[in-house]
Amino acid sequence: WRLVPSDRARNNITVVMGFMPSWWEHEYGIKFGRNFHLDRKFHVDSLVRMEQLLLDRFGDLPDFSHGEDYSGGCAFERMWGDALIPALFGCEVSFDGPSGHPYAYELGLDDSRVQGLTIPDIESHPVTQSLRPRGDREALGMKGELGFEGVINVAYKLRGQQLFVDMVDAPERARHIFEVVWKTIDEFVRMVRTWQDPLVDRPTYFVNCNCMVNMLSPQMYEEQLLEFDKRFAQQFELFGIHTCNWTVDPYLDSIKQIQDLAYLDMGADSNLEKVHELFPRLYPAVFLHPEEFRSLSPEDITKEVTRIGKALGKGYVLLSDLEVGTSDNQIRAAYEAAACS
Known part of the structure; x- marks a missing residue:
């Protein structure tokens, strides 16, 4: 939501890039361990430094954007990583794995514990307390x-x-888990949005991560999970779906049932013609796989971004999780090709 391709001051195709923790450690010695994710001052100081490093290195690129201005000291960018909500439920979290990302271990609930699963006490939970704004300055918006x-x-x-197995043999049990998780995410996100926008100046927004949906048939998604995406869409003024770089085609007809979808990302092999047909007001976002991107020459990257740009019309090219060995010339080729699309 930080970039708006419909803004006439920007190019039609906006490149958004991000780097793996290993890249930051290799290039600048910055580590994403426990301190980065739990120590507020260390976290903000790291963000400010990273922001400046990216500006110095890539700030001359067309439409380069580095995200938020963290210099005010009020930030919690990806604290707890993807382990945030699992931690609310009691999952053990490791902050020291080789990926640099927090990792939540599976809780492994048995049937009886699933039956007793309830929404955590979010308001007083230690995870919530670690993130809650402190003092008047932070209360103005995280x-x-x-x-x-x-x-x-x-x-x-x-x-x-x-x-x-539950989704096939005991769908009501699976539904109970989904219901509790949905209510927990919804409540937590709406709480955080009040921290970020205490004066209610901006639209509420949320992107649901459907990373594992491609392990399900389109029918299973529609019958057992689509309902929760629809509910999120009703709760937030801007709602989107993250698909984690897989081909979205088999699920498009189901996703179309969500009213006014504001964001949808997908793998590069997705049928963009069908996406435009079903979502004429949407600016799609297309991932370039980081390993494939690293293997391409700058010339081939120019061709691929140009191809995607023509199919997108307006939208995003996502260079996420770029790894060690990705060259500046490759990145520059992507930005320059997007600017010409």
């Missing part, structure tokens, strides 16, 4: 975005692989 994850992703952390 910057950044948290890893709220999504219904299917969190449900899997709670139940494990047995969740997929």
Whole structure:
């Protein structure tokens, strides 16, 4: 929501990039361990430094955007990572894995514990207290975005692989998990939005992460999970879906049932013609897989971004999770091709 392709001052195709923690450590010695995710001052100081490093290195690129201005000291960009909501349910979280991302271990709830699963005490939870604004300055609005994850992703952390068995053999049990997770995410996100926008000056927004939906048939998604996406769309003025770089085609007819979808990302092999047909007001976002991107020459990147740009018309090219070994020339080729699209 920070970039608006319909803004006439911007190019039609907006590139958004992000780097893996290993890239930051390799290039600048910045580590994404426990301190980055839990120590507020260390977190903000790191963000400010990272922001300036990106500006110095890539600030001359067309339409380059580095996100929020963190210099005011009020930020919680990805604190707790994707482990945030699982931690509310009691999942053990490791902050020291080789990926640099917090990792929530599966809770492995058995049938009886699933039956007793309820919404956590969000207001007084230690995770909430670690994020809550402190003092008058922070109360004016926290910057950044948290890893709220999504219904299917969190449900899997709670139940494990047995969740997929439940969806076939005990759908009411799976539905109970989904229901509790949905209510927890919804309540937590709306609480955080009041921290970020205490004067209610901006539209409320949320992107549900459906990273694991491609492990389900389109029918299972429509019958067991689409309802929760529809509910999110009713709760927030701007609602979107993150698909985690898979081909979205089999699910498009179901997703079309969501009113006024404001964001949808997808893999590069998705049928953009059909996306435009079903969502004429949407500016789609297309991922370039980081390993594939790293393997392409700048010339091939120019061709691929140009191809995607023509199919998009207006929208985003997402260079997420860029890894060590990705060259500046490759990144520059992507931005320059997008500017010409």
